[in-house]
Amino acid sequence: MRPLDIAYMGNMLPVIASYIPLTLFMAVVGMVLALVLAAVFAVVRVLRVPIIDRVVAVFISFFRGTPLLVQLFLFYYGLPQLFPSLTSLDGVTAAIIGLTLHFAAYMAESIRGAILGVDRSQWEAASSIGMTQGQVLRRIILPQAARVAAPTLMNYFIDMIKSTSLAFTLGVTEMMGAAQKEAAGSFLYLEAFLVVALFYWAIVEILSVGQRWIERHLGRAVAR
Amino acid sequence: MSCEIRVDGLVKRFGDQTVLDGIDLCLQPGERVAIIGPSGTGKSTLLRCLNYLDRPDAGHIRLGDLDIDAAKASSADVLALRRRTSFVFQNYALFANKTARENIMEGLTVVRGWPKAKAGARADEILAQIGLSDRGDSYPVNLSGGQQQRVGIGRAMALHADLMLFDEPTSALDPEWVGEVLDLIRQIADGRQTMLIVTHEMQFAREIADRIIFMEGGRIVEQGPPEQIFGAAQDERTRAFLRRVG
Numbered sequence A: 001m002r003p004l005d006i007a008y009m010g011n012m013l014p015v016i017a018s019y020i021p022l023t024l025f026m027a028v029v030g031m032v033l034a035l036v037l038a039a040v041f042a043v044v045r046v047l048r049v050p051i052i053d054r055v056v057a058v059f060i061s062f063f064r065g066t067p068l069l070v071q072l073f074l075f076y077y078g079l080p081q082l083f084p085s086l087t088s089l090d091g092v093t094a095a096i097i098g099l100t101l102h103f104a105a106y107m108a109e110s111i112r113g114a115i116l117g118v119d120r121s122q123w124e125a126a127s128s129i130g131m132t133q134g135q136v137l138r139r140i141i142l143p144q145a146a147r148v149a150a151p152t153l154m155n156y157f158i159d160m161i162k163s164t165s166l167a168f169t170l171g172v173t174e175m176m177g178a179a180q181k182e183a184a185g186s187f188l189y190l191e192a193f194l195v196v197a198l199f200y201w202a203i204v205e206i207l208s209v210g211q212r213w214i215e216r217h218l219g220r221a222v223a224r
Numbered sequence B: 001m002s003c004e005i006r007v008d009g010l011v012k013r014f015g016d017q018t019v020l021d022g023i024d025l026c027l028q029p030g031e032r033v034a035i036i037g038p039s040g041t042g043k044s045t046l047l048r049c050l051n052y053l054d055r056p057d058a059g060h061i062r063l064g065d066l067d068i069d070a071a072k073a074s075s076a077d078v079l080a081l082r083r084r085t086s087f088v089f090q091n092y093a094l095f096a097n098k099t100a101r102e103n104i105m106e107g108l109t110v111v112r113g114w115p116k117a118k119a120g121a122r123a124d125e126i127l128a129q130i131g132l133s134d135r136g137d138s139y140p141v142n143l144s145g146g147q148q149q150r151v152g153i154g155r156a157m158a159l160h161a162d163l164m165l166f167d168e169p170t171s172a173l174d175p176e177w178v179g180e181v182l183d184l185i186r187q188i189a190d191g192r193q194t195m196l197i198v199t200h201e202m203q204f205a206r207e208i209a210d211r212i213i214f215m216e217g218g219r220i221v222e223q224g225p226p227e228q229i230f231g232a233a234q235d236e237r238t239r240a241f242l243r244r245v246g
Helices: A006-017 A020-046 A052-065 A068-082 A084-088 A091-117 A120-128 A133-170 A175-186 A189-218 B043-050 B075-084 B100-111 B116-129 B145-158 B175-190 B202-208 B226-232 B236-245
Strands: B005-014 B017-027 B032-036 B058-063 B066-069 B085-088 B163-167 B195-198 B211-216 B219-224
Touching: A006 A175, A006 A189, A020 A052, A020 A091, A020 A133, A020 A175, A020 A189, A052 A091, A068 A084, A068 A091, A068 A133, A091 A133, A120 A133, A120 B085, A133 A175, A133 A189, A133 B100, A175 A189, B005 B043, B017 B043, B017 B219, B032 B043, B032 B202, B043 B085, B043 B163, B043 B195, B058 B075, B066 B075, B075 B085, B085 B145, B100 B116, B100 B145, B116 B145, B145 B163, B145 B175, B175 B195, B175 B202, B202 B226, B211 B226, B211 B236, B219 B226, B219 B236, B226 B236
Parallel strands: B032 B195, B032 B211, B085 B163, B163 B195
Antiparallel strands: B005 B017, B005 B058, B058 B066, B211 B219
């Protein structure tokens, strides 16, 4: 057994750290888009919108039923063969699209469950004062569903941050890709991947503090 | 006198069960009508149909210039009807994500399109009227049952509806809160608000109502002024019911 090369790890810190913005960029943009898409999917399913409901169901089934890595390869390497205009699609964009669709499929089911968990009397009371279905959803149902779904959605966000590492398979140099390049030069695989693991861990831990704040904020209406 | 609201031949079925079997009703402006009768006889369903929380299968509902044929009511009809009737729920059904004040404002800002400041001022008036000026910023979970129902009534009052519908407003309350809610409804009744109230509080119905309707089996069996229904009911079913509730 050899000792860890601490000095090397120290030198790597700024290198890996410089890729944090790209990792966070992919995760945050992916999460925002996925949330919007998931909310739309969930509402379509809850309201059983004819036809679209079936399309969404198949979509969710596909993106939950296939591995993210396969989806990313399909988007980046596969689709351009069908649509040549997509050849110019860069790795970062392809990764964001893949992450968005994949996580939207999961999150849609969480949000749908949370919507169905809101008491029926809330729909009735809101309808009774003359709100349209859209107003009922936006003002009364979704805010209450958000509180229920928040912990699960935060888990998906954490998962998404870690999943951005797969972008390196599309040729994107993000945190994982940078670590891989470092290791390929130095052969210090243990140190390189340990550093990048610690970075992911630290990001997720910092986020957990934010999670507690968000949950407290969403729960203020039910805090006794 | 013309009817404020007129219902003709209202029918509601749940599956093969007919819950409302041809209800005809005419409420004069300012008339306060209490519906009594055994459980499961369609009293609440009638109220819910008048707010389209349940969709009637047949019949007509006329309210002012609004004429809704149940068989072909459009969603615009439904919205129009809901904007002219207000509903007080047995279980309060306050918006759990809104404060008491916001619950009262919601219909004014979102449905009536009032600016926030105007709706807020109106909500403050109503909070004072329902005796909860100091609890406006409380969320429903932090209010007692009686306070929640007063806010529920306040939310309905804010809309200035042509017709207020009360669906067993005190049935879910602990006995200690019933009095304050009945007092508030009495206050609204004194203002000659047209109202239809389903209640098991016979004494209260007798006090505030201009007319009592006795329902059984999805039909109106008998109706008349309180002294007639409670003193000299014509139909044996009415008398039997009143003996039971004592």
